[in-house]
Amino acid sequence: MKGLIKGNHLTQRAVAEGIGMSEQSLSQKLKGVKHFTADNMKNMAKYFGVTTDYLYGLADLTLEVF
Structure with missing residues (x-):
């Protein structure tokens, strides 16, 4: 992230404000002091226009068309 x-x-x-958390809380979560909740991850994905799978490292940004 x-x-x-x-x-x-x-x-x-800016990101903290955009996802509705304090800057201190975001900093602690990015450092691994605290953990992101499912809602945090959903809000981050929406903010950056990516999937939660991407944030968890389970997918890349390329889309395949079938």
């Missing part, structure tokens, strides 16, 4: 933040030239403050 740190890569998404840096890659999009965002601050932790």
